[in-house]
Amino acid sequence: MNGVAWSPDGKQIASVSGDGSAVIWEAESGAFVRTLRGRMGSLSDVTWSPDGRFIAAGSNNNLVQVWDVQSGDMRAFEGHTGEVYAVAWSPDGRTVASGAYDGTVRLWGAR
Incomplete structure (x- = not known):
């Protein structure tokens, strides 16, 4: 596992790993x-x-x-020239910020 995060309602956990998959788990x-x-x-x-x-x-x-958790649909955003190691959603849920080893932070309209 390379990363884990609780869903906002606390009912699920997402994990990501080196094989390129994201897995959703029931928290309880x-x-x-x-x-x-x-x-x-x-x-x-x-x-x-x-x-x-x-x-x-x-x-x-x-x-x-970025995946839709229910449908499994995925969108990919390209622009960094180095590995992306940090991601965060804006409070309104419209934008994802990413940080990469290229020394940049980028903003993506994720919806």
């Missing part, structure tokens, strides 16, 4: 809910949107990947 029971697949590459940090509908993760292939 620890039961597996679903695996979310993205582009190849190791995923690092993970964060939930404030409304709990989406997760975002950084990756070693310089991408920010």
Whole structure:
């Protein structure tokens, strides 16, 4: 595991790992809910949107990947020239901030 995050309602946990997958778990029971697949590459940090509908993760292939947790649909945002190691949602849930080893912070319109 490279990162874990609680959902805003505390009912689920998202984890990301080196195999490029994000996994959703039930917090109370620890039961597996679903695996979310993205582009190849190791995923690092993970964060939930404030409304709990989406997760975002950084990756070693310089991408920010955002999934709809229910449908599994994924959007990838390209622009960093180094591994993305930090992601955070804005309080209004419209924007994801990412930090990378290229020394930049970028903002992405994630909705």
